[in-house]
Amino acid sequence: METFHEENVRIAFGGRSLDAVLSIPGQSTTVRAALVLTHGAGGDMNVKHLVSLAKAAAAAGLLCLRFTCKGLNLSYRVKAYTAVMEYLRNQEKFTLTSIFVGGRSMGARAAACLTNQLSTGVGDVPHGLVCLSFPLHPPGQTHTHRQRSEDLRSLAGVPVLFVSGTADDMCQRSLLEDVTKHMKSPTTVQWIEGGSHGLVVKGRAEDEVLAQATSLNVFWRSVPGC
Numbered sequence: 001m002e003t004f005h006e007e008n009v010r011i012a013f014g015g016r017s018l019d020a021v022l023s024i025p026g027q028s029t030t031v032r033a034a035l036v037l038t039h040g041a042g043g044d045m046n047v048k049h050l051v052s053l054a055k056a057a058a059a060a061g062l063l064c065l066r067f068t069c070k071g072l073n074l075s076y077r078v079k080a081y082t083a084v085m086e087y088l089r090n091q092e093k094f095t096l097t098s099i100f101v102g103g104r105s106m107g108a109r110a111a112a113c114l115t116n117q118l119s120t121g122v123g124d125v126p127h128g129l130v131c132l133s134f135p136l137h138p139p140g141q142t143h144t145h146r147q148r149s150e151d152l153r154s155l156a157g158v159p160v161l162f163v164s165g166t167a168d169d170m171c172q173r174s175l176l177e178d179v180t181k182h183m184k185s186p187t188t189v190q191w192i193e194g195g196s197h198g199l200v201v202k203g204r205a206e207d208e209v210l211a212q213a214t215s216l217n218v219f220w221r222s223v224p225g226c
Helices: 048-059 074-090 106-120 142-148 150-154 173-181 206-213 217-221
Strands: 004-013 016-025 033-038 063-067 098-104 128-132 160-165 187-192
Touching (some): 004 048, 016 048, 016 074, 048 063, 048 098, 063 074, 074 106, 106 128, 173 187
Parallel strands (some): 033 063, 128 160
Antiparallel strands (some): 004 016
């Protein structure tokens, strides 16, 4: 039985608008925390991983807003993410005290970059960062991992959860583990054994893998204010 419902929304961004979906818990009057999600370089907000994560978040009592941004430029994606955060903060239906940000692949990079910008400037810093299949490097180009992990290593005090596959050709396990050792923020890494960059595991049903990847209640319940 579903314990949430969804609403389509459009968010102003420059002279355009972004398509988005709000997943709203059944007990919406008690909602105090929210999770914002976006997709990778391909697809949109309806890729199965994001839909599954949004459902899990809403079922756990979090408001979840996922959005589509087709730009492939990281700076553009961060600007779009900023517009979405402003929309969420300015809405009057829910009294939010905690906002988590996250995404899949390039969407995770955009969320990390935004979080780093907010933590070093002016603005409300997200309470946590969720990275699905963080693209630490292009396939076969592990030497680029330091550049792509710069925002992660600069973060301080924002809890970060990584969900990655052990067979991800864009996130070598030893490199991500090394990055987390040098991060100032508290980190948790959930490895999906045999999972690809798309979190596909040979011989296992996709829904089964996604259920494992979206066991995130412990993460946001561990953050003060949630």
